[in-house]
Amino acid sequence: MYSKHHFLISVAVAAAVAGLTTTPYPWWLLLVVAAVVGVGIDFDHFLVAGINTGDWEAIRRCVRDPRIVFLDQGEIFEEGEVGVVRRLLSHVVIGGLLVGALAAVAPFLAAFVALVLYFHLLADLVWDVWNESSETDESD
Template sequence: MYSKHHFLISVVVAALVSVLTTSAYPWWLLLTVAAVVGVGIDFDHFLVAAAKTGGWDPIRRCLRDPRIVLFDQGEIFEEGEVGVTNRLLSHVVIAGLLVGALAVVDPFLAAFVALVLYFHLLADLVWDVWDMADS
């Protein structure tokens, strides 16, 4: 799934939480946190690719052609550089560590981030299932 999709999903989650709960946080801060977390978790793809290939070619591709970051994300990684299972596993590990750390500091924020990341992972799973069905 692409960043623009994760951004939209994260914004919808933030909007719903802002409307349906009473929070010490203003709506714009929840929106910002959701966007950063909901899109930012995908930076782990670069780490997964580096671990699998031993190199940083995807980052080099982005630096050579920054256009692909916004307009052609399918060109960032070569086939097999990340992989569905590795990508989803790294998301689960990061989400668990992040939510666990936040729970110690602020339970509401931890639950909010968990919700954003839940929908990120759900969207990835649905996308991958549809993508496999098309193959």
């Protein structure tokens, strides 16, 4: 799933939380945190690709041509560089550590970040299943 989709989903989660609950934080801070966490978790794709391939070409590609980060995310990674299971596992590990650390100092924020990451992972899973079934339909 692309960053623009995760951004919209994350902002929708923040808006719902701000509108439906009493929070110790201003609504605009929830929007910022949701956008940063909901999109930022995907930076782990670079780490996963580097570990999977043994090189860091994806990062170099983005530095050489920053427009692809915003306009053509499909060009960042080569086929198979990241992998569905490793990408999702990385999200769960990083998200779990982040939520656990936040829980010790800001329980509401920890729960909020966990909710944003839940919807990020759910969206990734739905996207992956939909794309997998599209590929299967084409091969039948």
